[in-house]
Amino acid sequence: MPELPEVETTCRGIEPHLSGTRVQALTVRQKQLRWPVPDELATQIAGAQIRRVHRRAKYLLIETSHGTLIIHLGMSGSLRIVDDTLAPGKHDHIDLHFGQGKLLRYTDPRRFGAWLWCEEAVDQHPLLASLGPEPLGDDFSGDDLFTQSRGRKLTIKSFIMDSHIVAGVGNIYANEALFMAGILPLRAAGRISRMRYARLADAIQTVLKEAIRQGGTTLRDFLNSDGKPGYFQQSLNVYGKANDPCPRCHAPIRETRSGQRSTFYCSRCQR
Numbered sequence: 001m002p003e004l005p006e007v008e009t010t011c012r013g014i015e016p017h018l019s020g021t022r023v024q025a026l027t028v029r030q031k032q033l034r035w036p037v038p039d040e041l042a043t044q045i046a047g048a049q050i051r052r053v054h055r056r057a058k059y060l061l062i063e064t065s066h067g068t069l070i071i072h073l074g075m076s077g078s079l080r081i082v083d084d085t086l087a088p089g090k091h092d093h094i095d096l097h098f099g100q101g102k103l104l105r106y107t108d109p110r111r112f113g114a115w116l117w118c119e120e121a122v123d124q125h126p127l128l129a130s131l132g133p134e135p136l137g138d139d140f141s142g143d144d145l146f147t148q149s150r151g152r153k154l155t156i157k158s159f160i161m162d163s164h165i166v167a168g169v170g171n172i173y174a175n176e177a178l179f180m181a182g183i184l185p186l187r188a189a190g191r192i193s194r195m196r197y198a199r200l201a202d203a204i205q206t207v208l209k210e211a212i213r214q215g216g217t218t219l220r221d222f223l224n225s226d227g228k229p230g231y232f233q234q235s236l237n238v239y240g241k242a243n244d245p246c247p248r249c250h251a252p253i254r255e256t257r258s259g260q261r262s263t264f265y266c267s268r269c270q271r
């Protein structure tokens with residue numbers, strides 16, 4: 001599943017191609033995504049000038065002179081810049097033609113992604129209005145996490161994955177950041193000290209920045225028209241490593257499941 005670093009890498013990858021161009025046409029071959037792609041979208045966006053491409057949480061925002069296109073990659077979505085002569089494959093649902101013989105192609109086998117349109121202030125859109133601060137932004141801090149967590153009984157892992165608290169920290173990076181900060185994922189959020197929250201906020205930023213850095217080195221994969229639009233491989237410490245030795249103390253990494261989500265931790269290094 002694409003997490004924040006993939007979305008950021010995608011954003012950086014497509015931005016230089018799109019900014020300053022004009023939308024020639026939008027082709028929707030399959031509109032049944034998580035929400036139906038609006039029927040009017042092709043008409044609304046045609047002729048619009050693309051001003052900038054940016055990201056909020058895991059939403060890609062393509063700001064144009066007519067409004068903002070809100071794209072979410074869902075479970076399996078990806079975006080690539082390809083030649084407009086390249087025939088679409090089975091899961092290539094949307095093409096945004098921006099001239100110069102190129103187009104932005106959206107591929108999504110599981111169709112949990114979204115393409116929506118917003119003509120008002122995009123930060124007031126229902127999907128974005130109640131999001132917490134960006135983890136890599138200036139208004140994210142351990143102090144703020146500490147204050148918001150007082151009296152909260154949910155686990156620290158669920159707490160930092162709540163997008164109202166901080167936007168866009170998914171399961172992989174929640175597990176990794178808690179390992180880095182030495183905090184047991186199952187501990188109640190309200191029972192963690194201010195000092196440990198400071199360490200956790202640092203850890204969240206460090207793991208995300210490192211993943212973005214690694215993603216940048218494989219940026220080519222996102223834009224390559226013949227390569228698979230796979231997500232990049234990252235070096236992870238605990239996520240997906242059940243029974244492997246802890247990289248710090250060599251005790252076996254433990255895994256607990258709740259619902260679809262797995263939690264990985266070292267019971268010696270994290271408390």
Ligand SMILES: [Zn+2]
Nearest residue numbers: 246249266269
């Ligand atoms: Zn350990």
